[in-house]
Amino acid sequence: xxxxxQSSLPDxxxxxxxxxxxSSSCARLFAQQGMRVGIAARNPDKEVLQRLEQTLGARRYTxxxxxxxxxxxxxxxxxxxxxxxxxVVHNIDGRVEGIFRKGIxxxxxxxxxxxxxxxxxSAFLVGQQAARLMRENKPNANGAKGTIIFTxxxxxxxxxxxxxxxxxxxxxxxGIAQSMARELMPQGIHVANVPIDAAIGWTQEDGxxxxxxxxxxxxxxxxxxxxxxxxYLQLHRQHRSTWAFEVVLRPWLEKW
Amino acid sequence: MQxxxxxxxxxxxxxxxxxxxxxxxxxxACLCRRSDLDGLNRLVDRINSDGGSATGFLLxxxxxxxxxxxxxxxxxxxxxxEIVVYNLGAQIGDRPLKDTSLKAFExxxxxxxxxxxxxxxxxxxxxxxxxxGTILVTSATAAMRGNAGQHSHAAAMGGxxxxxxxxxxxxxxxxxxxxxxxxxxxxxxxxxLGKMLGPEKFQQLRDTRGKEHDGLMLPAHxxxxYVYLAKQHRSTWTFEIDMRAFSDRPWWNH
Numbered sequence: 001x002x003x004x005x006q007s008s009l010p011d012x013x014x015x016x017x018x019x020x021x022x023s024s025s026c027a028r029l030f031a032q033q034g035m036r037v038g039i040a041a042r043n044p045d046k047e048v049l050q051r052l053e054q055t056l057g058a059r060r061y062t063x064x065x066x067x068x069x070x071x072x073x074x075x076x077x078x079x080x081x082x083x084x085x086x087x088v089v090h091n092i093d094g095r096v097e098g099i100f101r102k103g104i105x106x107x108x109x110x111x112x113x114x115x116x117x118x119x120x121x122s123a124f125l126v127g128q129q130a131a132r133l134m135r136e137n138k139p140n141a142n143g144a145k146g147t148i149i150f151t152x153x154x155x156x157x158x159x160x161x162x163x164x165x166x167x168x169x170x171x172x173x174x175g176i177a178q179s180m181a182r183e184l185m186p187q188g189i190h191v192a193n194v195p196i197d198a199a200i201g202w203t204q205e206d207g208x209x210x211x212x213x214x215x216x217x218x219x220x221x222x223x224x225x226x227x228x229x230x231x232y233l234q235l236h237r238q239h240r241s242t243w244a245f246e247v248v249l250r251p252w253l254e255k256w
Numbered sequence: 257m258q259x260x261x262x263x264x265x266x267x268x269x270x271x272x273x274x275x276x277x278x279x280x281x282x283x284x285a286c287l288c289r290r291s292d293l294d295g296l297n298r299l300v301d302r303i304n305s306d307g308g309s310a311t312g313f314l315l316x317x318x319x320x321x322x323x324x325x326x327x328x329x330x331x332x333x334x335x336x337x338e339i340v341v342y343n344l345g346a347q348i349g350d351r352p353l354k355d356t357s358l359k360a361f362e363x364x365x366x367x368x369x370x371x372x373x374x375x376x377x378x379x380x381x382x383x384x385x386x387x388x389g390t391i392l393v394t395s396a397t398a399a400m401r402g403n404a405g406q407h408s409h410a411a412a413m414g415g416x417x418x419x420x421x422x423x424x425x426x427x428x429x430x431x432x433x434x435x436x437x438x439x440x441x442x443x444x445x446x447x448x449l450g451k452m453l454g455p456e457k458f459q460q461l462r463d464t465r466g467k468e469h470d471g472l473m474l475p476a477h478x479x480x481x482y483v484y485l486a487k488q489h490r491s492t493w494t495f496e497i498d499m500r501a502f503s504d505r506p507w508w509n510h
């Protein structure tokens with residue numbers, strides 16, 4: 001992936017929402033590329049995040065991204081510890097236990113609201129803090145002050161049955177992403193929405209990429225998060241004369 | 257034999273730059289365009305002198321069998337076509353309905369939609385037999401939005417987008433990656449935008465919006481995304497991508 005020249009200052013990447021999938025793959029790839037990496041999660045003591053700290057020097061942060069004050073504190077801490085972020089990935093699914101596979105007549109309103117807060121509202125909060133800081137960044141060699149990427153899902157493209165809360169959350173996230181893109185791109189901040197139209201299969205301890213729900217028969221029908229991370233990096237490095245807004249990723253065998 | 261990247265519509269803009277970029281990746285670039293043999297030779301010479309390899313062909317995509325025969329000859333004489341870039345534009349400028357002739361509409365459709373159909377009919381069986389291939393299709397704002405005066409162009413590009421979707425539906429699971437690439441803005445391309453505007457207006461646009469302003473899409477940078485798409489792992493293919501200059505207004509609901 002040869003791209004245009006980067007500025008001499010190291011990139012500071014913040015990934016909000018951390019687990020074994022896309023966030024870990026992003027942290028590894030970004031660190032390999034010489035970026036300083038921060039990763040925020042409700043529970044940063046997850047083993048997989050501790051390993052990122054040990055192997056990559058990624059800095060872990062505790063953050064409930066649906067809480068405005070917590071998100072503000074997160075960005076202050078990142079600026080203090082790592083520097084001003086130039087790449088922010090919002091990577092929160094947001095669904096809470098008890099909301100999965102619930103029809104509209106049975107979904108608990110409180111859980112639906114929590115899903116919305118965790119997903120779209122936290123995207124707003126993270127996007128807002130990122131934009132406030134990035135506006136003041138110096139443009140890099142590509143003319144960009146920073147990149148904000150929203151991980152999204154199939155539900156951003158279509159509302160599936162028994163998934164109303166998630167559909168509402170994902171489409172709201174697309175909306176805030178689109179609005180931010182139109183506002184911020186002319187100011188030199190690249191905003192992208194990346195719906196992953198697939199189940200994610202990360203490499204497990206035993207070397208396989210089986211998904212927890214998909215059994216063991218994996219024939220590339222699960223998106224490999226290491227490859228998703230490559231797309232995020234490519235978006236971050238696009239020259240500002242050719243910025244992409246929405247990139248849907250799906251496996252070759254996926255029906256859609 | 258060296259794998260081939262076939263570019264249909266290779267001027268000094270996206271087509272030529274994409275061909276050149278794939279030549280740097282080790283493909284033999286087969287560059288096709290309708291006219292301007294001198295311009296074509298310059299593109300080919302530049303690739304060859306950069307250490308790549310390329311061949312140029314004059315090709316009128318509207319002529320019966322022109323695409324089909326070119327594909328067959330390349331496969332026989334040069335190598336397997338692994339990457340196809342369909343980059344023919346069909347923009348004729350804004351024209352109200354009364355000024356859009358039947359002929360203009362039909363030509364738009366032949367360049368916009370039918371040429372891609374003929375190309376796909378010819379290369380898909382070859383790619384399917386090999387179990388892999390990439391078809392990168394340049395498209396335009398008009399594929400998403402029918403703006404005033406775009407009768408011919410919008411119909412042609414809307415057709416192109418839907419054709420890409422049905423090609424993808426049939427061939428993705430057979431290893432052929434089809435990508436509909438939305439170029440949602442003016443490209444700094446002397447052979448298309450430059451000719452449409454004339455030299456004076458084009459230079460004016462370059463001075464005010466292009467160059468260091470980065471408000472015109474720069475084809476050399478667009479080419480990076482084409483190469484990136486062709487390299488995507490099959491567990492994470494993109495079917496459609498939209499690109500524009502950072503300072504431009506997107507097509508969606510102006």
